[in-house]
Amino acid sequence: MEKSAHAAAAKRAKPVPAAAAPIRGVFVTGTDTEIGKTLVSCALIHRLRSFGLCVAAMKPVATGNVAEAEDALALRAASGLEAPLKRINSFLYEPAIAPHIAATRAHRRIDLRRIARDYERLAESADFVVVEGVGGWMVPLGQRLMLADVPRRLGLPVILVVGLRLGCLNHALLTARAILDDGLILAGWIGNCVEDPMLAQTENIDTLKQRLPAPCLGIVPPLAKPADPRLASGHLRAANLRRALALGTEAR
Ligand SMILES: Nc1ncnc2c1ncn2[C@@H]1O[C@H](COP(=O)(O)OP(=O)(O)OP(=O)(O)O)[C@@H](O)[C@H]1O
Numbered sequence: 001m002e003k004s005a006h007a008a009a010a011k012r013a014k015p016v017p018a019a020a021a022p023i024r025g026v027f028v029t030g031t032d033t034e035i036g037k038t039l040v041s042c043a044l045i046h047r048l049r050s051f052g053l054c055v056a057a058m059k060p061v062a063t064g065n066v067a068e069a070e071d072a073l074a075l076r077a078a079s080g081l082e083a084p085l086k087r088i089n090s091f092l093y094e095p096a097i098a099p100h101i102a103a104t105r106a107h108r109r110i111d112l113r114r115i116a117r118d119y120e121r122l123a124e125s126a127d128f129v130v131v132e133g134v135g136g137w138m139v140p141l142g143q144r145l146m147l148a149d150v151p152r153r154l155g156l157p158v159i160l161v162v163g164l165r166l167g168c169l170n171h172a173l174l175t176a177r178a179i180l181d182d183g184l185i186l187a188g189w190i191g192n193c194v195e196d197p198m199l200a201q202t203e204n205i206d207t208l209k210q211r212l213p214a215p216c217l218g219i220v221p222p223l224a225k226p227a228d229p230r231l232a233s234g235h236l237r238a239a240n241l242r243r244a245l246a247l248g249t250e251a252r
C-alpha cells in the first residue's frame with residue numbers, strides 16, 4: 001500500500017515537459033480568387049511587424065506560373081525573412097487551375113504532413129505566421145481533402161477577406177457560415193475594394209458589419225496600381241486586430 005502510494009507520489013513528482021507554446025498564426029481566406037488575399041495578407045504582415053512581431057508567411061498550396069511564384073515572393077518580401085520559396089509554397093502547380101486537378105495532372109498528392117512540417121519550420125524563426133489560402137473557402141485539395149483541413153491541421157483561426165463588389169454579401173455570408181460549420185474560428189473580416197467602389201458600398205459594409213459573426217478589422221480602399229501593401233496596412237485597425245488575434249499588450 002505504502003509502496004504504491006510512494007510510486008504514485010514519485011509519478012506525480014516526475015517533471016512533466018512543459019507543453020510547447022502553441023505556434024501563433026492566422027489563415028487568410030477570401031470570398032473568391034483575385035479579391036486581394038495576397039495584398040491583405042501582406043498588409044497584415046506589415047501591421048503585425050509594426051507591433052514589434054517577427055512575422056513569417058506561407059501560401060502552402062498555389063497554382064499558376066511556377067517560375068514566378070508571385071504570391072510567395074510578395075509574402076516573403078512583406079515578411080522580410082529569407083525563407084526558401086519551396087517552404088512558403090509547399091505545393092505549387094502550373095497552370096492556374098483548381099489545385100486538386102493540377103495535383104492529379106502532376107501525379108503529386110497534396111499532403112497535409114508536408115504543409116505542417118513547412119509551417120513549423122517557418123514558425124521557428126518567427127513570432128507569428130500568416131498563411132494565405134487558395135481561391136475561396138470550399139476548395140478541394142484532393143479526393144477527400146479540403147482547404148479547411150489546412151487551418152484545422154495547423155490550429156489556426158481564419159480571417160476572411162471580402163472583395164467588395166456586387167454579390168459580396170452572398171459570398172461573405174456563405175463563406176462565414178461554411179467556416180463555422182467546418183468547426184473553425186472566424187477571427188475577423190477585412191473588406192477590400194479590389195475594383196472601383198461598388199454602388200451603395202457604405203450600406204453593403206454596414207450589412208456585413210451587422211451580419212457577419214466576427215469583427216471588421218479594416219476596409220482597404222481602391223489603391224493606385226500596383227497596390228502597395230504598406231499603404232493597405234494603414235487601413236487595418238490595430239486595436240481590433242490585437243483583440244481578434246489575442247495579441248494582448250505584449251505587441252508594441
Ligand atoms: N485595394 C486594392 N486596390 C488596388 N488594387 C488591388 C487592391 N486589392 C487587390 N488589388 C490588386 O488586385 C489583384 C488581385 O489581388 P491579389 O493578388 O491580392 O488577390 P488574391 O485573392 O490573392 O488572388 P489569388 O486568388 O490569385 O491568390 C492584384 O493585382 C492586386 O494588386
Ligand SMILES: [Mg+2]
Pocket residue numbers: 037038039071132
Ligand atoms: Mg493570392
